[in-house]
Amino acid sequence: MDKKNEKSELLLKVEEKIYPPEDIIKRAWIKDYDSLYQESIKDKEGFWDKVAQELHWFEKWDKVLEWDFPHAKWFVNGKTNITYNALDRHIKAGNGDKTAYIYVDEEGNEERITYRELLDKVNAFANGLKSLGLKKGDRVSIYMPNSIEAIIAMLGCARIGVIHSVVFAGFSEGALHMRINDATASAVITATYTKRRGKKIPLLPTAEKAVEGLDYVKHIIVWDRDKEGVAEKKGERYVDFEKLIEENKGDCEPEIMDSEDPLFILYTSGTTGKPKGVLHVVGGYMVNTYYTAKIYFDFHGDEVYWCTADIGWITGHSYIVYSPLMNGVTSVIMEGAPDHPHPGIWWEYVEKYKVNVFYTAPTAIRMLMRYGDQIPAKYDLSSLRILGSVGEPINPEAWHWYYEHIGRKKCVIVDTWWQTETGSQMISTVPSYPMKPGKAGKPFFTIEVAVVDKNGNELPPNTVGFLVIKNPWPSMLRTCWGNPERYKKYWNDINHYYNAEDLASIDEEGYIMIVGRADDVLNVAGHRIGTMEVESAIVEHPKVAEAAVIGKPDPVKGERIKAFVVLKVGVQPSEELKKEIQNTVREILGPIAIPEEIEFVEKLPKTRSGKIMRRVLRAKELGLEVGDLSTLED
Numbered sequence: 001m002d003k004k005n006e007k008s009e010l011l012l013k014v015e016e017k018i019y020p021p022e023d024i025i026k027r028a029w030i031k032d033y034d035s036l037y038q039e040s041i042k043d044k045e046g047f048w049d050k051v052a053q054e055l056h057w058f059e060k061w062d063k064v065l066e067w068d069f070p071h072a073k074w075f076v077n078g079k080t081n082i083t084y085n086a087l088d089r090h091i092k093a094g095n096g097d098k099t100a101y102i103y104v105d106e107e108g109n110e111e112r113i114t115y116r117e118l119l120d121k122v123n124a125f126a127n128g129l130k131s132l133g134l135k136k137g138d139r140v141s142i143y144m145p146n147s148i149e150a151i152i153a154m155l156g157c158a159r160i161g162v163i164h165s166v167v168f169a170g171f172s173e174g175a176l177h178m179r180i181n182d183a184t185a186s187a188v189i190t191a192t193y194t195k196r197r198g199k200k201i202p203l204l205p206t207a208e209k210a211v212e213g214l215d216y217v218k219h220i221i222v223w224d225r226d227k228e229g230v231a232e233k234k235g236e237r238y239v240d241f242e243k244l245i246e247e248n249k250g251d252c253e254p255e256i257m258d259s260e261d262p263l264f265i266l267y268t269s270g271t272t273g274k275p276k277g278v279l280h281v282v283g284g285y286m287v288n289t290y291y292t293a294k295i296y297f298d299f300h301g302d303e304v305y306w307c308t309a310d311i312g313w314i315t316g317h318s319y320i321v322y323s324p325l326m327n328g329v330t331s332v333i334m335e336g337a338p339d340h341p342h343p344g345i346w347w348e349y350v351e352k353y354k355v356n357v358f359y360t361a362p363t364a365i366r367m368l369m370r371y372g373d374q375i376p377a378k379y380d381l382s383s384l385r386i387l388g389s390v391g392e393p394i395n396p397e398a399w400h401w402y403y404e405h406i407g408r409k410k411c412v413i414v415d416t417w418w419q420t421e422t423g424s425q426m427i428s429t430v431p432s433y434p435m436k437p438g439k440a441g442k443p444f445f446t447i448e449v450a451v452v453d454k455n456g457n458e459l460p461p462n463t464v465g466f467l468v469i470k471n472p473w474p475s476m477l478r479t480c481w482g483n484p485e486r487y488k489k490y491w492n493d494i495n496h497y498y499n500a501e502d503l504a505s506i507d508e509e510g511y512i513m514i515v516g517r518a519d520d521v522l523n524v525a526g527h528r529i530g531t532m533e534v535e536s537a538i539v540e541h542p543k544v545a546e547a548a549v550i551g552k553p554d555p556v557k558g559e560r561i562k563a564f565v566v567l568k569v570g571v572q573p574s575e576e577l578k579k580e581i582q583n584t585v586r587e588i589l590g591p592i593a594i595p596e597e598i599e600f601v602e603k604l605p606k607t608r609s610g611k612i613m614r615r616v617l618r619a620k621e622l623g624l625e626v627g628d629l630s631t632l633e634d
């Protein structure tokens with residue numbers, strides 16, 4: 001096929017519309033997205049007012065929204081507790097014996113917990129936190145495996161108004177230290193290890209290194225997975241996770257939380273050096289995550305659902321922990337890799353647990369695709385109804401594979417676009433709506449999005465520009481922890497719209513296609529990694545003078561990292577040195593941030609003001625147009 005044909009073939013595939021099966025439409029909560037969307041735009045507050053009434057409040061709000069640009073308050077003066085809606089509400093409705101989570105590891109070891117059992121443990125853990133002196137407004141860092149215990153830790157904090165800050169267990173000591181320190185956490189909750197690819201990866205030693213010198217971290221709570229008496233051996237600062245629960249059994253009244261009280265901080269990468277602590281609050285986050293999950297996953301409460309993310313990312317917070325519980329479904333949660341001990345493990349578990357709704361990332365789909373169609377073909381996947389995608393653009397090829405080989409053309413795909421900052425899913429197609437492979441779809445109810453130039457002018461259809469959101473929504477971030485200026489920047493960059501810092505286009509029918517990040521943030525296997533974070537880690541190596549990092553297209557991970565490194569005078573480049581630099585990054589940030597490729601260079605392209613022009617390096621590397629070089633120094 002020649003180039004031109006190849007291109008039109010691709011266009012054809014992107015433009016194709018795929019209609020949902022009748023049974024999915026019949027079951028769906030939403031059958032007429034277009035008219036409901038129009039209605040919701042006319043009365044945004046009325047829309048959310050109605051949704052919020054589906055949940056429990058100790059005291060109702062006086063006002064749905066107070067918008068004092070760029071600061072929003074939602075469900076003003078409403079009083080609630082998200083754990084009450086996640087747990088107590090179902091027990092009071094007589095559903096306490098329903099399974100909340102089925103935990104499974106790579107070996108097939110399984111653990112189940114009902115809603116009632118989960119509430120008992122959350123209460124006991126919350127009582128335990130109180131006994132250690134923790135109270136509303138304190139911060140606690142959680143560095144734990146993808147597990148029921150991690151969920152107990154998060155909900156235990158939320159029960160009493162302690163602000164949790166979960167740090168992905170794949171991060172290393174430098175990244176963990178920065179996050180604990182920025183939030184000045186009074187305690188760290190961790191585990192002796194996490195399991196991946198048949199190995200035990202230690203977590204406690206990393207946590208211990210990360211808290212060195214941080215005197216305000218009063219407690220290290222350890223889930224001692226092999227019951228080795230770790231806490232006892234280590235001394236006073238250490239607390240045994242399971243003992244804390246055992247010794248503090250009994251009810252724990254949920255703290256009466258104001259809608260705008262903080263729920264959690266989650267750090268995410270941006271253009272500047274230090275990751276920012278995105279702050280979410282109780283009320284709006286609760287309502288928005290509950291309802292998006294209900295609509296996009298069409299939850300009625302009788303589903304088995306599996307989100308393959310990790311609790312350490314926003315997808316885990318919103319769509320493993322809070323919203324599935326609020327919707328009363330049974331969730332599968334897995335600790336381990338997608339292709340270990342064999343590349344059919346996920347499909348084996350889908351069959352075994354009769355999963356109805358499955359939510360994963362394109363990078364995983366592309367990886368599993370490579371093992372061949374015969375792998376999923378071995379399993380009965382007929383329980384599946386809705387397939388979700390998140391984290392990066394899903395290319396039409398992966399979309400079709402997911403649709404045909406996993407969904408067997410009987411499922412719908414919801415390609416959900418959203419961010420740590422948005423808290424909830426913002427763009428997708430509701431299950432009853434026609435899909436376009438490669439395009440995420442349309443905005444959620446009440447959300448107005450546009451694709452604009454840097455002055456905020458809307459661009460014609462099919463033109464790539466900045467993706468902005470024009471109006472506030474309940475689960476929007478409220479601030480960046482300790483950095484209110486950074487928060488304001490989201491709304492002040494482009495015409496007083498929320499700047500998502502993504503590139504996108506909108507077609508004639510209003511379907512939105514996400515192109516990728518507009519800033520210096522890499523998307524490696526669906527994980528957000530800041531170029532500056534990696535560069536700072538590289539220059540920690542004593543032989544390195546300077547470094548610049550770019551993303552290169554990767555067929556599986558979306559992007560992979562390449563680093564250009566300037567060595568100190570007199571240092572000889574070598575393969576050995578490349579490995580050392582990679583190790584430095586592994587130690588500081590973690591394996592996900594390691595540059596796969598390193599090139600030693602004499603100097604880096606810079607602007608007159610000394611800013612590294614990564615754009616130039618990237619264009620040269622990929623053979624693209626370099627663009628305007630007038631500000632280039634050299």
Ligand code: WTA
Binds near residue numbers: 415416501
């Ligand atoms: C990207 C993850 C295309 C996007 C929930 C965004 C996507 C960043 C999609 C946020 C999607 C997320 N299609 N790109 N369906 N979903 N992204 O904060 O670049 O880890 O800005 O939140 O992921 O990543 P974050």
